[in-house]
Amino acid sequence: MNRRKFIRQTCLGCLGGGIVPLVLTNCQSTHYATGTIEANGIVVPVSEFTYLKKEQTVIRPYILVQNDTLEFPIYVYRFSENEYSALWMKCTHQGSELQASGDHLHCPSHGSEFNNKGTVSQGPAEKNLKSFPVTVSDGKIKIDLRQS
Incomplete structure (x- = not known):
């Protein structure tokens, strides 16, 4: 795996991991x-x-x-x-x-x-x-x- 591909995959994983809890928390309706x-x-x-x-x-x-x-x-x-x-x-x-x-x-x-x-x-x-x-x-x- 080249450096560019590694950075792209790693960054997307970090962003996705940070967004998932927010989405799940907001799925519960008020x-x-x-x-x-x-x-x-x-x-x-x-x-x-x-x-x-x-x-x-x-x-x-x-x-x-x-x-x-x-x-x-x-x-x-x-x-x-x-x-x-x-x-x-x-x-x-x-x-x-x-x-x-x-x-x-x-x-x-x-x-x-x-x-x-x-x-x-x-x-x-x-x-x-x-x-x-x-x-x-x-x-x-x-x-x-x-x-x-």
């Missing part, structure tokens, strides 16, 4: 759930985290809760059956709507990133995301919008 507004916040069924795939129940790691009365969606991440985080999807840098990508949120405007608990992992944002208390009971996830 699930939007419409929450019901109640006196103290918004409610969504726990069942929004599950779906059937080839006759097996699969659990989503996160959902985006929306309602016409909300300016931005709420990212709800599932840590366990009874532990969730609920984060306002508004970047603390300049107020752009964030994009969910698995266990983190990304700001398309200036590149800030936040983890699934709302902590800044990459600037320019300096403040963590607004989070809401979450309780689980009777098959419902209740997000208290009064507090942060």
Whole structure:
């Protein structure tokens, strides 16, 4: 094998190996759930985290809760059956709507990133995301919008 052919094959392999994980991560579609507004916040069924795939129940790691009365969606991440985080999807840098990508949120405007608990992992944002208390009971996830 000559040098040129070796470099071409090696570079293509490296590029392909770096792109495959990104493509696979983005193959999982984001699930939007419409929450019901109640006196103290918004409610969504726990069942929004599950779906059937080839006759097996699969659990989503996160959902985006929306309602016409909300300016931005709420990212709800599932840590366990009874532990969730609920984060306002508004970047603390300049107020752009964030994009969910698995266990983190990304700001398309200036590149800030936040983890699934709302902590800044990459600037320019300096403040963590607004989070809401979450309780689980009777098959419902209740997000208290009064507090942060």
